[in-house]
Amino acid sequence: MSRAHERVAVWTRHGLLALPIAFVAVFLVAPLLFSIAIGFWQRVGFRVQPAFRLDAYAEFFGSVRLLVLERGLIVAAEATAIGLLLAYPVAYFLVFRVTRSAARVVLALFTLPFLVNYIIRTFSWSWLLSRTGPVNKALATTGLTHAPVDWLLYSDFAVLLGLVTSTMPFMIFPIYLALMGLDRRLLEASWTLGASPARSFLRVTLPLSLSGVFAALVFGFTGAFGDSAVPIILGGPGYQLMGNAITSTLDVLNYPLSAAMSSVVVAVMLLLLLCWYLAFDLQSFLGKMLRWRF
Amino acid sequence: MAVCLQPAGYRDTLSAEGQQTLEERAMAGSSIGRRKIVQAALYGGTGLALSGALSGAWAAEQVSFADIGVGDPGGDWSRYTKATGGDTVNLVSIGNAPSAILNVLIAGGGTKTYDLINIVGGMQKPLVENGLIEPIDTARLPNWAKDSYIAQYLKPGTPGFDFIGYDGKIYGVPTVLQGDSFAYLPEATGPLDSYGALFDAKWKGYVALEDNYTTAGQKTALYLKASKQASIGDPANLTPAEMKTVVDFLIAKKKEGQFRTIWSSFEQAVNLIVSKEVKVIDCWEPMVFVAKSKGVDAVYAAPKEGYLLWAMAAYLVKNPGRSPARTKAAYALLDFMLGGWYGATITDLRGYMTNPEAPAYARQHPGEFPAAKAERIAAIDAGVKKKFQQGGTWQQRWPTAVDAYEAEWARFKAA
Numbered sequence: 001m002s003r004a005h006e007r008v009a010v011w012t013r014h015g016l017l018a019l020p021i022a023f024v025a026v027f028l029v030a031p032l033l034f035s036i037a038i039g040f041w042q043r044v045g046f047r048v049q050p051a052f053r054l055d056a057y058a059e060f061f062g063s064v065r066l067l068v069l070e071r072g073l074i075v076a077a078e079a080t081a082i083g084l085l086l087a088y089p090v091a092y093f094l095v096f097r098v099t100r101s102a103a104r105v106v107l108a109l110f111t112l113p114f115l116v117n118y119i120i121r122t123f124s125w126s127w128l129l130s131r132t133g134p135v136n137k138a139l140a141t142t143g144l145t146h147a148p149v150d151w152l153l154y155s156d157f158a159v160l161l162g163l164v165t166s167t168m169p170f171m172i173f174p175i176y177l178a179l180m181g182l183d184r185r186l187l188e189a190s191w192t193l194g195a196s197p198a199r200s201f202l203r204v205t206l207p208l209s210l211s212g213v214f215a216a217l218v219f220g221f222t223g224a225f226g227d228s229a230v231p232i233i234l235g236g237p238g239y240q241l242m243g244n245a246i247t248s249t250l251d252v253l254n255y256p257l258s259a260a261m262s263s264v265v266v267a268v269m270l271l272l273l274l275c276w277y278l279a280f281d282l283q284s285f286l287g288k289m290l291r292w293r294f
Numbered sequence: 295m296a297v298c299l300q301p302a303g304y305r306d307t308l309s310a311e312g313q314q315t316l317e318e319r320a321m322a323g324s325s326i327g328r329r330k331i332v333q334a335a336l337y338g339g340t341g342l343a344l345s346g347a348l349s350g351a352w353a354a355e356q357v358s359f360a361d362i363g364v365g366d367p368g369g370d371w372s373r374y375t376k377a378t379g380g381d382t383v384n385l386v387s388i389g390n391a392p393s394a395i396l397n398v399l400i401a402g403g404g405t406k407t408y409d410l411i412n413i414v415g416g417m418q419k420p421l422v423e424n425g426l427i428e429p430i431d432t433a434r435l436p437n438w439a440k441d442s443y444i445a446q447y448l449k450p451g452t453p454g455f456d457f458i459g460y461d462g463k464i465y466g467v468p469t470v471l472q473g474d475s476f477a478y479l480p481e482a483t484g485p486l487d488s489y490g491a492l493f494d495a496k497w498k499g500y501v502a503l504e505d506n507y508t509t510a511g512q513k514t515a516l517y518l519k520a521s522k523q524a525s526i527g528d529p530a531n532l533t534p535a536e537m538k539t540v541v542d543f544l545i546a547k548k549k550e551g552q553f554r555t556i557w558s559s560f561e562q563a564v565n566l567i568v569s570k571e572v573k574v575i576d577c578w579e580p581m582v583f584v585a586k587s588k589g590v591d592a593v594y595a596a597p598k599e600g601y602l603l604w605a606m607a608a609y610l611v612k613n614p615g616r617s618p619a620r621t622k623a624a625y626a627l628l629d630f631m632l633g634g635w636y637g638a639t640i641t642d643l644r645g646y647m648t649n650p651e652a653p654a655y656a657r658q659h660p661g662e663f664p665a666a667k668a669e670r671i672a673a674i675d676a677g678v679k680k681k682f683q684q685g686g687t688w689q690q691r692w693p694t695a696v697d698a699y700e701a702e703w704a705r706f707k708a709a
Contacts, residue, residue: 045423046396046420046423046424047424063701063704063705064704064705064708064709065704065708067708068704068708123561123562123565126562126565127565127569130565130569130571131569131570131571132569132570132571133569150499153571154554154555232505232558233562235555236555237503237548237553237554237555237556237707238505238548238556238706238707238708238709239707240707240708245704247393248700248703248704249700250393250397251391251392251393251700252392252393252696252697252699252700253392253393253396253420254697254700
């Protein structure tokens with residue numbers, strides 16, 4: 001290839017890359033930086049003016065809103081863990097235990113809930129789990145309970161259920177794709193060399209599907225952590241996650257506080273992503289650890 | 295079939311305005327208008343032809359009307375269009391939360407998009423101080439003087455004025471008036487007549503509150519003051535310390551398991567009543583109407599402590615770039631909303647009191663409002679009037695210590 005052609009190819013590549021970079025810069029990075037800046041601004045009447053003040057951060061870290069952040073992180077972690085425990089076996093089953101066409105059908109079924117409005121889906125849970133709803137009726141009919149089970153709805157359980165059911169389908173797909181891309185000859189080699197199915201899974205399948213698990217964790221955690229409808233519709237009295245807490249401050253036009261809270265949330269999420277990235281990037285280390293243990 | 299769709303006075307006024315509009319439009323003389331005039335002259339047109347050309351050339355105005363879902367008369371603006379000679383309404387949905395309104399108008403460029411916003415009143419302070427609405431010239435509203443409810447319930451110097459006025463000027467046209475309390479299921483609780491029911495241990499775990507410090511918080515303050523459980527000056531405008539007292543009380547009740555949930559949408563509250571998930575609920579009266587229509591025996595309480603009174607206000611958005619013709623059309627719409635047909639229709643659809651002409655209009659137009667419907671409208675009107683006579687506290691949408699309200703409510707929710 002001539003030098004001129006190479007130059008054209010390089011410029012084309014740069015040009016194509018510039019588009020998404022510009023998009024992300026304009027629509028994601030710039031608003032984010034602006035939001036971070038507003039967190040330090042000063043409220044003057046109903047407006048804000050540029051300044052460097054830590055009032056909003058002090059208010060956030062010194063109030064109950066910090067507990068909401070803590071609760072949000074715990075609940076999102078719980079929902080993600082449960083989601084992963086459900087999503088991985090489903091994806092594994094679809095890849096290794098059923099035919100390709102059957103897997104496609106099941107995957108299509110998992111996309112069906114997304115055709116229904118998310119709020120309506122969440123509301124349907126409140127109907128199903130209410131004191132007079134079908135679940136409680138079924139429990140009473142079968143004699144398992146003699147009075148309605150209160151904790152099914154407007155409880156931490158209901159929030160977890162709502163979050164898991166709304167994020168778990170998103171977690172299946174990346175794991176499914178990672179497992180699909182797995183070189184089956186490696187599993188055959190493991191079997192040929194005498195490894196038990198459990199050992200093959202732990203030393204071959206799981207490590208090689210970690211990229212999908214990583215993506216699933218990101219999808220699950222960010223989805224659960226950023227949810228604001230499930231806590232309102234299914235949570236107990238006043239249950240709120242960070243999205244609700246931020247909206248509440250916007251109600252009184254406290255833009256610096258809402259920006260400060262948003263910035264902390266973004267910082268926490270970036271930190272978590274960095275940790276996960278480092279952890280999952282050390283696959284070789286993980287591999288060694290697994291070899292050592294099994 | 296009834297032909298007279300508006301009260302005579304209303305129709306006459308709009309006719310007069312229509313003439314004036316044509317003259318103004320002729321003065322404006324757009325290029326299209328000039329072409330039409332020349333065409334009319336070429337075709338040997340008479341004065342009549344000229345007039346016809348003018349009216350044909352003039353595009354009707356479309357008033358952009360942002361509403362929270364209460365002010366929509368079932369999509370039927372035909373009477374307004376007919377009365378104004380062709381002006382139309384573009385109804386746009388808007389949230390009622392202060393943030394939703396202010397963010398749409400400030401950040402979202404809503405001042406250039408909307409002509410009128412119809413929300414729960416009392417938002418004048420933030421709206422005026424941000425330069426988002428302009429004073430209403432009531433002389434341009436012939437129905438204003440006829441609306442005795444304005445003089446009766448919303449006159450200057452009374453708490454009601456805070457729903458439409460600010461700094462001595464009128465900024466909002468009242469579209470509905472109402473007094474809120476709470477609802478209960480009589481078969482489960484028997485008759486209830488105090489907000490104390492919301493906090494009564496007998497209904498522990500079967501009570502729901504609204505997620506709103508200016509409704510649930512204020513009703514609690516009203517109850518605590520009336521029952522002498524707390525020293526509260528004005529439940530409508532609590533000091534930070536008073537709000538803290540209210541929230542401390544609510545947190546204690548919450549920890550005892552008094553509340554089943556805190557609702558934040560109309561459908562959610564209706565579901566709580568209809569499914570009998572709760573027996574006592576701090577809510578709006580139309581939710582009881584919906585529950586009753588679904589066969590549930592729910593009662594909207596008449597508490598001895600009084601009601602949480604409020605009014606909706608239609609504000610004229612401040613937009614210096616708006617044409618005089620559009621402003622005229624917006625004023626015509628405001629006046630239309632003070633009229634009998636609109637009032638009766640909104641009372642019928644939403645269950646709120648509107649204006650004094652509404653019940654009479656409904657009774658006088660059986661073709662539009664069958665007898666049963668007219669009686670229901672009259673009953674709703676009489677019921678709300680009774681609430682205003684009893685009094686209570688006026689909802690304060692933007693209390694002096696609004697930041698403290700929000701922070702304390704966040705504490706209640708997080709507890």
